[in-house]
Amino acid sequence: MSTTEFFHKYHGLGNDFIVLDRRQTGVDVDAQTAQWLCDRRLGIGADGVLSLLPSETGMARMVVHNSDGSIAEMCGNGLRCAVKYLVDNSGEKPERIDVETGAGLLACVPGYGADGVAQVEISMGPARLVEPNLPSGATQRPFLDEPVPGHAGLRGHAISMGNPHLVLLDQPLETASRLGPVLERHPDFPERTNVEFVRVDADGLTVVVWERGCGLTQACGTGACAAAVAAVLAKRRPAEDWSRVRLPGGDLFIWVATDLSDIRLRGPAAFVFTGVVPDAPGR
Numbered sequence: 432m433s434t435t436e437f438f439h440k441y442h443g444l445g446n447d448f449i450v451l452d453r454r455q456t457g458v459d460v461d462a463q464t465a466q467w468l469c470d471r472r473l474g475i476g477a478d479g480v481l482s483l484l485p486s487e488t489g490m491a492r493m494v495v496h497n498s499d500g501s502i503a504e505m506c507g508n509g510l511r512c513a514v515k516y517l518v519d520n521s522g523e524k525p526e527r528i529d530v531e532t533g534a535g536l537l538a539c540v541p542g543y544g545a546d547g548v549a550q551v552e553i554s555m556g557p558a559r560l561v562e563p564n565l566p567s568g569a570t571q572r573p574f575l576d577e578p579v580p581g582h583a584g585l586r587g588h589a590i591s592m593g594n595p596h597l598v599l600l601d602q603p604l605e606t607a608s609r610l611g612p613v614l615e616r617h618p619d620f621p622e623r624t625n626v627e628f629v630r631v632d633a634d635g636l637t638v639v640v641w642e643r644g645c646g647l648t649q650a651c652g653t654g655a656c657a658a659a660v661a662a663v664l665a666k667r668r669p670a671e672d673w674s675r676v677r678l679p680g681g682d683l684f685i686w687v688a689t690d691l692s693d694i695r696l697r698g699p700a701a702f703v704f705t706g707v708v709p710d711a712p713g714r
């Protein structure tokens with residue numbers, strides 16, 4: 432006998448997610464189910480599934496599945512959506528909540544509007560330059576403004592926000608759909624990578640992201656953070672100041688500590704609809 436489970440659809444600047452509140456059972460979805468739920472023709476449709484699981488240190492532990500079923504260590508837009516779900520359904524208006532993620536326990540400060548949480552500022556933790564999921568994992572040497580092996584003329588910064596990013600500064604944004612899928616699977620990134628195509632503007636950045644496990648998205652929070660970190664390291668944007676990051680779905684605001692020990696992300700989160708999780712085909 433199948434039991435009724437509700438899903439909750441949210442988005443952050445058009446980067447959309449299915450939230451499953453599994454704090455009672457503690458059971459995550461499997462890769463195949465996540466892939467099917469995200470399918471825009473055969474399932475509910477989303478860029479990812481956010482499973483909210485019990486946590487001893489935070490209000491929940493968030494596990495992120497990309498639309499291809501793979502697990503991501505972290506998701507900035509997804510975390511803002513998870514915070515909106517958790518707070519709006521708590522009956523309280525806390526000044527801050529903590530959520531456990533693959534990038535650590537992260538502090539989230541909700542901003543309230545007429546319909547509950549309207550935006551969230553997250554302390555995303557440090558940007559990491561030497562990590563097992565980056566090229567630096569093999570060399571123990573940061574990969575910053577280096578030629579991308581096998582791609583003449585391309586230079587990149589490899590930055591982890593928990594999840595891996597290859598940031599290409601001054602790379603024409605329209606090359607994202609052609610180069611993104613190839614670079615996502617670059618052999619120097621052992622766990623594949625997200626890829627940011629970045630234009631540096633006078634007052635901020637314009638970014639298109641090819642996301643690992645989902646392709647082009649309307650916005651990517653960790654991608655915006657990685658792009659801002661690369662721009663600070665390249666001395667193209669100031670540290671310790673808010674930068675506007677323009678994405679296809681709208682704007683995020685990013686703050687980078689000089690020593691990269693704290694990166695902050697601010698942006699909106701919106702509720703779309705709730706429904707009953709359908710039975711999987713063939714069940």
Ligand SMILES: N[C@@H](CCC[C@H](N)C(=O)O)C(=O)O
Nearest residue numbers: 503506507508594651652653
């Ligand atoms: N859209 C997200 C990132 C989601 C995970 C990413 N595709 C990965 O595999 O690392 C964000 O807003 O950060």
